[in-house]
Amino acid sequence: MGFFYSQFFVRPTYPTRSFQGETVLVTGANVGLGLEAARHIVRLGASRVILGVRNVEAGEAAKMEIETSTGRSGVCEVWKVDLASYTSVLAFGDRIAQIPRLDAVILNAALATRTFEFAEGYERTITVNVINTLLLALLILPSLKATRQKVPSVHPCLTFVVSEVHAWADTTEFESGRSDLLKALSDPIKAKMRGRYPMSKLLEVLLVQELAGRVRGSEVMIDMVNPGLCHSQLGREAGVGFMIMKIVLARSTEVGSRTLVHGVSMGLEGHGVYMTDGQLENTALSPFVRSKEGGEVREKLWDELSMILEGVRPGIMENAQ
Template identity: 45%
Template sequence: MSIPGLLFSVLPSFFYRQFFVTPPTPTKDCTGQTYIVTGANTGLGKEAARHYVRLNAEKVIIACRSIEKGEAAARDIEQSTGRKGVVEVWQLDLSSYENVKQFAERAKGLRRLDSIVENAGISTSSFKTMEGNESTVTVNVISTFLLALLILPKLQESAQRFNITPTLCIVSSEVHFFTSFPERKAPSVLDQLNDEKQARMTDRYNVSKMLEVLACRQIAAEHPVKQLKVTLNFVNPGFCHSELMREMTNLPIRVMKKILCRTTEVGSRTLVHAGYGGPETHGKYMSDCKITTCATLVEGKGGLEMQKKVWQELAAKLNQIEPGITKTLDA
């Protein structure tokens, strides 16, 4: 389907959700629990962390690149919730695989881990490389799943020790509906995305979210909760005020954001809900705090083969970065 055709098919439901659907305020008690939220020094991640603190979590870890900005966010959360000594700020830079490894190693020292909400990501129209891949792919996809698999053993340990089913939540987006993902037809998707001459950067963020969706679905298909001991889901927060679109400052975009965007706090409710989602959400796409269907390209003809191909490539890349890392899925 062409891009105009895709937009025509999904925009009515998009506008309906933005104008007429408000995700409910989270109310689940999180007493005694520990949460990690990445990209939580600002925007959706910060508001999600605030909710977890408000809901009585024992520990909430703000994972972000800037310790200074993270500490400012922590002070703001403490002031608004009246709870001190709950928030910790840990440095995490998804542009560095070594830094991701260091973060996961530090997480091993936690008493327990109930959930990690992987919210950090970038959206850029400029082609540049990080760790040998285009930056959007490195940050939003490769490092995101590197962290997921590195931290999985801690989630599994907590599952066994505390008789719980922890949650691994990837913050994706409904923009995976907006791409026709032509790179899927290439012999190697990642190689195609790494070709600057053929890069379609106006669609790159959408494609990165598509890759997240496909990888999550395939991992969950191959590893049910009973075997994995952890719930893996992925969530759409909707179109919200955040710093993600800070490069897009033209007048039409500013007007569209003013009219359409949910507040950051309202959008964060979806992250919180998915972050403590139960086994019924395993491998599912969450939107407006409900399980819903993915794009036709994902769930229609050829979708299964596409997600297998994407995951196979991504798994091979992850095993290059950390040999044997995908074996954690079989533990």
């Protein structure tokens, strides 16, 4: 199905899957899709919902709003995590490692901007949407695996929020022969910031594919969800054109958030799969992702990411097994 048909005529089903007794983490949960997904999960009976947010004050406001709307208090917790900072992500991951169980994770936090800035030595969008999103995933994988061991009836899920705009990325930015693709994309002279968000989502799709291929789905189910174009604060730095596009085409935030909840509701059949409109749609992945060239870029990216993350936390790549 095409983008316009999906936006105007398809409504993902309203989530009904019970989260009774479960602990769920949602990043970027103070606004937009993350907030609405967390609201659904609280409504559906989760015992503990961790709101991973950069702005704690906004997170506390989101917690109050969720509690008021669902009539359930004492469920949400607000934890600070800044995906532009290695130190913050490491501290957050270490804190997650201390909790007794973790059943489901929605990695939703992301950045869309046309302004070039460095964060941890890389262009900020690359750091937030790609490097530190995968760093966080690797930090929390042991907790998900441990839950599977402790509670065999539970099948932990790790969901990455990606986007169909990964297909819009300008793949000519991948300079032939270079093995340091993330570094090349962080060149302030050559960076094509107009298309940086689609590029970051293409990189994320490729790396999540690789991660899912290395982690047994029987231990942790890993998938990717495309929520469609939705009303949210994601594009607040992306320019006027993007804002106009959202006004005309965007789904409501609540409707889009249903796809995130469907992502963490999948069984083993969802492992490594790309979902759109709450359905398994691997054929909706871009031709580049499914091509031989895409596979070669995926391998280079994984090798480069591994070197970066081993420098941040030695031994972390062992979690991707």
